[in-house]
Amino acid sequence: MQQGKISIQNLDLHFGKHHILKNVNIEIPENQLTVILGPSGCGKTTLMKTLNRLVELEETVKINGKIFLDNEDILNTDKDVTEIRKKMGLLSQRPAPLPMSIFNNIAYGLRINGISGRRKLAPLVEKYLRQVNLWDEVKDRLKDPATRLSIGQQQRLCLARGLAVNPEIILADEPTSALDPLSASIVEKQFAELKKDYTLVMVTHVLRQARRIADYVVFMYLGEVIEQGPVKEFFENPKMEKTREYLKGAFN
Amino acid sequence: MALKLRKFKDQFSSLWIKISLFFVVLLPVVITLSLLYKSMFVLETNGLKELLFSSVWRPLAGQFGFWPFIISSLWVTILGLLITTPICMFSAIFLTQYSSSRLLRFMQPVIDILAGIPSVIYGVWGILIIVPMVGRYLAPLFGIESTGFSILAGGLVLSVMLIPFILNVLIEVFKTVPVELSEASLSLGATKWQTIKFVVVRKSFAGIISAFGLGLSRAFGETIAVLMVVGNVVGLPKSIFDPGYPLPALIANNYGEMLSIPMYDSALMFAALILLVVVMFFNFLSRLAIIRLEKKA
């Protein structure tokens, strides 16, 4: 029975002989920020890439289980995989601006989705750059290559690029870990604002960050979900021994 | 003592590095200057314009018009590159983006072997297969009579030789595109092909240019294999089924044999100079393109 916007049910994932995700069950609530916590190597990135089916690019991967998005199983469907990916923006750990101008980084996704012509594109590009508070910093150099921006600006550009294709969900894999503290706090604030319109899933291993911004927390360890629940409950009253150990900093 | 020795070794090796570097830098300068010196004779007698653009080739009368040879070289090179380019691009894209990593691992040594085959063997194979194919099948298709020894045969043999060379570089170029870029494009809803076209190829553009730039230089200078199938008849080729006579073939066929004719020696040195300058020019252009592109991306 699906309760959340996304419902992950009995998900198993292997890379070759390695069992990476083990019987994962998660309910991701709509219009909230879900944080996935866990020590490095426990499968957080893999889980994110399974959600938007990027993990299928790996040759040796085998997936079993179900992932429901609005009552539709997106793992076992004939639907075009690009349609599924479009619904989920992905922000990676290190920003990956496309090898083109700042303008075209935003326009790329719009063009892919059939919007063309500078007259239609320009106002949209402006709108999404404003939404991530980047417009004022870049409005005079939209034609510059995106790689000339600072890392923090690049990450905001990547966020804007993702928003431009109208996703319902935003997946972010440690989006602030490569950034300087100031950029990190800018991005973090934006995430808090985006909750109104999107369902957010964010990986982090910074406990304080999770506590600050999460609504719902999932704790993973060695490919298994140990515990999940609303943020207050999770931090103030953890039920599992492993969670308590982790919160004390035992795995770092 | 030991310290002194180490210091001595350090200084010694850094001296060696400087000397080797000096030679590497000096070599092209020395080669160019000596070619220029040797071709001064014919240059002074016939003039640069006459040498480059005249089609009159009468060594006994002291007339050396290189135009037919230059044109032959360009035709063969361009044809070779035109045939190679799509094959290399699609193979490299297939091997790095679509096929299993096992196929790529299997193909790489195969490509290396192809790249290592001596060019004379490609020439023999060209005479056995390509020349008859052009003479018996391709030319009649267009209603043209040809012995098969032709510009087209030269271009075909050349393209086969260029494939492993360029493919190797392209595979390396495509492999260095970060996966995160493709992932970013795919998660925006782009198809795999759109991602390759707009992101992977775009990101690799500088590398692609340098791969084909290197190929171009190689093609322009390739001697033996082309010489064996191209016909070596002096004259302006009217179609790709006509025989041609590229510059490297001219030099290889005649150097050391015709030196009784006055100025022939100097004229051949001039041919070598043209070859060198053109190849350097290609290199310069591709380097320029790379710098421009790297600034943009």
Ligand SMILES: Nc1ncnc2c1ncn2[C@@H]1O[C@H](COP(=O)(O)OP(=O)(O)O)[C@@H](O)[C@H]1O
């Ligand atoms: N392409 C792959 N092939 C094989 N194993 C992989 C691959 N990608 C990740 N893994 C393994 O899967 C496990 C989980 O990795 P990952 O999802 O990146 O963890 P996290 O993001 O939590 O640090 C690790 O043990 C890692 O070595």
Ligand SMILES: [Mg+2]
């Ligand atoms: Mg990770």
